[in-house]
Structure formats: C-alpha cells, structure tokens
Amino acid sequence: MSRAETTDGTDVTAGTGTVEVVGVRKPSPLWTLGLLRNELVTTLRRWRTIALLGVLAAVPVLVGIAVKIETSDGASAGGGGGPAFIAQITNNGLFLVFTALAATLPFFLPMAIGVIAGDAIAGEANAGTLRYLLVAPAGRTRLLLTKYATTLAFCVIATLVVAVSALIVGALLFPLGELTTISGTRISFGEGLGRAFLIALAVAASLIGIAALGLFVSTLTNSGIAAMATTVGLLITIQILDQIPQLHSLQPYFFSHYWLSFADLMRDPVYWDDLYRNLGLQGLYAAVFGTAAWARFTTKDITA
Amino acid sequence: MAEPSTAEPDTVIATRALTKRYRGGQLAVDGLDLSVPAGSVFGFLGPNGSGKTTTIRMLMGLIEPTSGAARVLGQPMPRATRTVLPHVGALIEGPALYGFLSGRDNLLRYDSADPTADPRTRRTRVAAALDRVGLTAAAGKKAKAYSLGMKQRLGLAAALLQPRRLLVLDEPTNGLDPQGMREIRSLVRELASEGTTVFLSSHLLDEIEQVCTHVAVMAQGRLITQGPVAELAAGARGRLVVTTPDPGDAARVLKEQGVSDVVVTEDRVTGEPPERDLAEVNAALVTAGVRVRGFGLERASLEDAFVALTGEGFDVAG
Numbered sequence: 001m002s003r004a005e006t007t008d009g010t011d012v013t014a015g016t017g018t019v020e021v022v023g024v025r026k027p028s029p030l031w032t033l034g035l036l037r038n039e040l041v042t043t044l045r046r047w048r049t050i051a052l053l054g055v056l057a058a059v060p061v062l063v064g065i066a067v068k069i070e071t072s073d074g075a076s077a078g079g080g081g082g083p084a085f086i087a088q089i090t091n092n093g094l095f096l097v098f099t100a101l102a103a104t105l106p107f108f109l110p111m112a113i114g115v116i117a118g119d120a121i122a123g124e125a126n127a128g129t130l131r132y133l134l135v136a137p138a139g140r141t142r143l144l145l146t147k148y149a150t151t152l153a154f155c156v157i158a159t160l161v162v163a164v165s166a167l168i169v170g171a172l173l174f175p176l177g178e179l180t181t182i183s184g185t186r187i188s189f190g191e192g193l194g195r196a197f198l199i200a201l202a203v204a205a206s207l208i209g210i211a212a213l214g215l216f217v218s219t220l221t222n223s224g225i226a227a228m229a230t231t232v233g234l235l236i237t238i239q240i241l242d243q244i245p246q247l248h249s250l251q252p253y254f255f256s257h258y259w260l261s262f263a264d265l266m267r268d269p270v271y272w273d274d275l276y277r278n279l280g281l282q283g284l285y286a287a288v289f290g291t292a293a294w295a296r297f298t299t300k301d302i303t304a
Numbered sequence: 305m306a307e308p309s310t311a312e313p314d315t316v317i318a319t320r321a322l323t324k325r326y327r328g329g330q331l332a333v334d335g336l337d338l339s340v341p342a343g344s345v346f347g348f349l350g351p352n353g354s355g356k357t358t359t360i361r362m363l364m365g366l367i368e369p370t371s372g373a374a375r376v377l378g379q380p381m382p383r384a385t386r387t388v389l390p391h392v393g394a395l396i397e398g399p400a401l402y403g404f405l406s407g408r409d410n411l412l413r414y415d416s417a418d419p420t421a422d423p424r425t426r427r428t429r430v431a432a433a434l435d436r437v438g439l440t441a442a443a444g445k446k447a448k449a450y451s452l453g454m455k456q457r458l459g460l461a462a463a464l465l466q467p468r469r470l471l472v473l474d475e476p477t478n479g480l481d482p483q484g485m486r487e488i489r490s491l492v493r494e495l496a497s498e499g500t501t502v503f504l505s506s507h508l509l510d511e512i513e514q515v516c517t518h519v520a521v522m523a524q525g526r527l528i529t530q531g532p533v534a535e536l537a538a539g540a541r542g543r544l545v546v547t548t549p550d551p552g553d554a555a556r557v558l559k560e561q562g563v564s565d566v567v568v569t570e571d572r573v574t575g576e577p578p579e580r581d582l583a584e585v586n587a588a589l590v591t592a593g594v595r596v597r598g599f600g601l602e603r604a605s606l607e608d609a610f611v612a613l614t615g616e617g618f619d620v621a622g
C-alpha cells in the first residue's frame with residue numbers, strides 16, 4: 001500500500017470540484033521525525049523496557065560481587081572457566097566491562113532486543129493501535145523505519161547500560177589502572193577506557209541482525225507474544241546450531257557466528273578481520289530481513 | 305479504469321464495484337457502488353457481518369480491495385493515503401489505546417504519527433480535542449483505567465485532532481450511556497454544520513434516523529439501497545389504520561375496497577392501502593354503517609424500511 005504513496009503537498013481537491021480545502025497545511029519535512037521521538041520516549045517509558053534494562057544492569061553487579069567473594073581469600077577468579085577476561089577483574093575493575101559484555105552478549109542482550117523488535121509491529125496490531133497509527137497516517141514505510149531505528153537505539157542503550165553498570169561496579173569493588181592486552185602489551189587506563197567504548201559499540205552492532213530478524217517476524221503475526229517468543233526461539237536455535245560441527249559450512253552465515261570477535265579489540269595491534277566480517281554479516285541480515293519486513297508490511301491487510 | 309468521482313464533482317466517497325474477499329475465502333463486500341455527497345451525514349446501515357467495517361477498512365487504505373476502486377476526497381485509495389488521510393478522522397471498530405499511557409499521551413502519540421501535524425501546536429491541539437469530548441478532567445489518567453465510554457470518547461478525540469473534511473465513525477455510540485449517545489449526536493450535528501462530511505456506520509436505526517441526511521443499507525456484503533433518508537422511509541408505504549367499535553364489519557368492507565393484508569387487533573383494523581383515493585374508502589365504511597373513531601395512514605419508520613429491505617430474520621449470514 002505504500003508502493004505508490006504519493007508525496008505530501010499534492011492538492012487533495014484535484015477532481016473533486018466543489019469540496020473546499022479546510023486549513024491548508026504546509027508540513028515541514030522535519031515534522032516527520034516527531035513519530036521517532038515519540039516512539040523512543042514511549043518505548044523507554046514502558047514498564048517492560050525498564051525491567052529489561054534493570055536485568056541487564058544487574059548482571060555486572062552479580063558478576064562483580066561473585067568475583068569479589070570468590071577472591072576474598074586471595075584465590076584467583078575463574079579458575080580457567082567462566083566468561084572471557086574474568087581472571088583479570090581482581091587486578092583491574094575495567095575488565096568487568098569486558099566480562100559483563102561477554103556474559104550478556106550470547107543471551108541476555110539479544111533476548112532483550114528480540115522482545116523489543118518482536119513486539120514492534122505485532123504488539124501494535126495486537127492492541128489495535130496499528131490501525132489508528134496507519135490512518136493518522138503514519139505511513140507504512142515510515143512506521144517500519146521508525147520501529148527499526150528505535151530498536152537499534154535500544155541496542156545501543158542496552159549495551160551501554162551493561163557497560164556503564166560494569167564500569168561503576170568495577171570501580172567500586174576493584175582497583176583501576178594500567179591494563180594488559182591479550183597480546184601481552186601494557187596500555188594506559190585512558191586507552192583501556194577507549195577500547196571499552198569501542199567494544200561496547202562492536203557489541204551493539206552485533207545486535208543489528210537479530211533486530212532486523214525480530215522486526216520481520218513481527219510483521220508476520222498479530223500477536224506480540226508469539227513474535228517475541230519466535231525471535232527468542234530463533235536466537236536459541238541458532239546458538240545451538242552454531243555448536244554442531246557437522247554444520248561447519250553454514251555457520252559463517254549465522255548471525256551470532258562472529259559475535260565474540262569484539263575480544264579482538266583487546267589485542268595489540270587490533271585484529272580487525274573478524275570484526276569486519278561481523279559487521280558485514282549484520283549488514284547483510286539488516287538488508288535481507290529489513291527488505292522482507294518492508295515487503296510484507298507494506299502489502300499486508302491490517303484487519304486487527 | 306473506474307474513476308467514479310470525476311463524474312460527480314461533490315462526492316466525498318465514491319466506490320465502483322468495490323469487492324473484498326478475505327484470505328479465508330469469505331466474500332465480505334460484493335460489488336459496492338457507494339456515493340457519499342459532500343456535506344452529508346451519511347448513515348451506513350446493515351446487520352452484523354454485512355461488510356460495513358470491511359468497507360471502511362478499504363476506504364482507509366488498511367486493506368486492499370480484491371477488485372473495484374475506491375476514491376476518498378477525490379483521490380484513489382489505498383494509493384493516496386498520505387495525502388488524503390490527514391483530512392480524515394476515523395474511529396474504526398472501537399477505540400484502541402495504549403493502556404500504559406495517559407489519555408493525553410495517547411493523543412500526543414497519534415498526533416505525532418501524522419507527518420502533517422505541526423509539533424509546535426501539538427499540545428494545544430490535544431487539549432482542544434480532549435475538551436471537545438469532555439475528557440479534560442481525566443486527561444492525566446492512564447488509559448487502561450478508563451471506562452468503555454471514556455475510551456470511546458478518547459478515540460473520538462483522536463479523530464478530531466485536526467479540522468477534518470471527512471469523519472468516518474464505525475459504530476461510535478457503542479458502549480456509551482444515553483447521555484453519551486446524545487452528546488455524540490449533537491457533536492455529529494455540530495461537525496456537519498461546520499461542513500465536515502460524516503460517514504457513520506451503525507445498526508441502531510433511530511440513531512441514523514435522528515442525525516443522518518443520507519443512508520445506505522448493506523446486507524450480506526451487497527448494497528441494497530442508498531439515498532436521502534426521507535426518500536428511503538417514503539419508499540416503504542405506510543399502513544392504513546382504522547379505529548372502530550365494529551372491527552368485524554370494518555375488516556369486511558375494507559377488503560371489498562381493495563385493502564390487502566387486513567389485520568384486526570381489538571378495535572384497530574390495519575391493512576395495506578389500495579391505489580384508489582382513501583376518501584372513498586372512508587365513505588364506503590360510513591355508508592356500510594361502520595362507526596369510525598379514527599382513520600388514517602401510519603407513516604413508515606426507517607425501521608420498517610430496513611426490515612423490508614434486509615428481511616426480518618435476526619440471523620447473521622454466514
């Protein structure tokens with residue numbers, strides 16, 4: 001239905017003769033961003049969003065306290081197991097940022113994104129508000145872009161919540177200072193902070209693919225719950241399939257395959273290959289599932 | 305290619321052979337030719353499942369017609385949604401709200417969904433719309449705590465955020481108390497007097513009869529009739545009613561005079577009037593010695609017309 005949406009400003013009275021124009025409006029192109037702003041605020045004010053962010057903020061607290069208790073008798077943390085970087089936390093609180101991101105990236109973060117993306121269209125359809133947004137008229141393409149942009153903003157916010165919570169807990173419980181990279185070189189705390197920021201960005205970018213996938217699923221059903229469950233189910237399935245050696249040739253196309261590449265930002269010099277591969281793959285998912293979502297949503301009958 | 309509106313210049317809604325078959329195979333609207341004149345209050349009548357909401361969804365670009373064409377404000381739908389819909393307010397199948405937002409925030413959201421709405425005047429618009437439906441006092445309350453009638457009012461407020469050229473109301477008085485219904489009716493009249501065309505679907509006949517200037521009747525997806533309300537009611541002929549203490553004799557004489565379908569109930573004798581002058585029928589009664597207390601035609605109501613057109617049965621067609 002958006003296939004040939006005409007542009008704003010066309011004279012609506014063309015062909016209607018005596019029907020008068022009531023209040024001619026000259027909309028500014030910037031007004032179109034009003035929906036995005038409202039969507040961001042509305043999403044962040046929802047109870048569910050706050051709960052998701054609360055869970056994400058709690059993960060570094062739990063990890064930090066666990067490490068603190070385990071090492072209070074002088075033993076080293078992790079003992080060879082656990083998420084990446086966990087052994088270094090006692091020496092430098094900044095490592096809690098890396099550990100927390102490594103711990104939340106496989107499941108907590110993408111699950112949160114799956115909930116937000118899956119609910120994006122299906123939730124509105126479920127509540128019936130979709131039809132009123134469309135007759136407002138939000139425009140199908142504009143609404144879909146707004147929903148995707150909001151989901152991506154949530155990816156960044158969710159990742160930053162984990163990182164900032166970890167930084168605060170790390171600073172409170174452990175010493176800060178110079179740190180050792182995976183390659184064994186020493187870097188200053190300032191540079192370490194910069195790397196932590198880059199890592200947070202890399203983690204947020206890793207979620208682009210599942211955000212697009214979730215949005216596509218969201219256009220397929222009128223049930224927000226079903227869309228969220230399907231997206232999270234796909235996430236778990238892909239994670240399991242990524243562990244099966246027989247699927248070796250397929251695995252480079254799984255959206256989660258290069259997720260752990262963010263650790264390469266802690267090498268000196270940084271090893272970029274897998275980071276780029278990850279970005280490329282996420283872009284591919286965004287293009288494929290974004291297009292599929294658009295094709296589906298712009299031709300769908302809205303009867304809910 | 306169907307271009308209905310070019311033929312009739314002051315038509316706000318024009319459809320040509322508009323047809324919708326849902327994916328399940330249900331033929332919901334079948335070859336609809338609707339023509340809504342500008343400035344009218346247009347009643348869209350039909351029993352449950354007759355295709356009213358389906359028609360409205362097609363007019364609003366929510367669903368694609370299976371075949372046929374629809375024009376709203378002279379533009380083809382669903383192609384011109386972006387230019388047409390800012391001038392159209394709609395209430396479709398009851399209100400839908402964000403329960404976790406206040407009434408005011410609901411309206412702010414719907415207003416920001418319209419790219420032609422100026423953000424600088426958004427709060428003023430929302431306040432005016434709330435005021436118009438009498439919700440100013442409850443504006444800060446979460447919408448999930450609203451009663452059905454309050455939700456309906458808020459939905460109506462969303463339709464009134466902008467000055468509209470067309471208002472499409474799908475059963476707007478659902479869930480309202482008698483006072484609320486009256487308020488809606490006076491609101492509709494007020495809007496109509498300001499020049500807004502109102503398209504009102506309903507199965508409440510007296511509602512239509514009280515506010516509408518025009519009416520269309522649907523049954524099983526097909527349009528049965530459309531036109532000015534007065535014409536439709538006139539189309540269904542009234543019944544001849546004779547009040548008399550001699551009902552037996554009266555019935556016999558009336559039959560002789562060509563009155564058909566004669567029914568006697570106590571002192572009332574009614575029947576379908578004949579073609580001839582009713583004065584002669586009356587004279588015949590008097591000549592036969594029938595004592596007549598009352599003699600006259602009972603005007604047909606829209607309800608009679610409606611039942612005559614759609615059939616008495618209350619069953620929903622499958």
Ligand SMILES: Nc1ncnc2c1ncn2[C@@H]1O[C@H](COP(=O)(O)OP(=O)(O)OP(=O)(O)O)[C@@H](O)[C@H]1O
Nearest residue numbers: 303326328330332351352353354355356357358622
């Ligand atoms: N989403 C849908 N999928 C399949 N069939 C549908 C759908 N919506 C409606 N129908 C069918 O289309 C027909 C017309 O339905 P519609 O909702 O347009 O009727 P209506 O006149 O609005 O009825 P009511 O007065 O009860 O609101 C019905 O037979 C209904 O079962």
Ligand SMILES: [Mg+2]
Nearest residue numbers: 356357397474
């Ligand atoms: Mg209906």
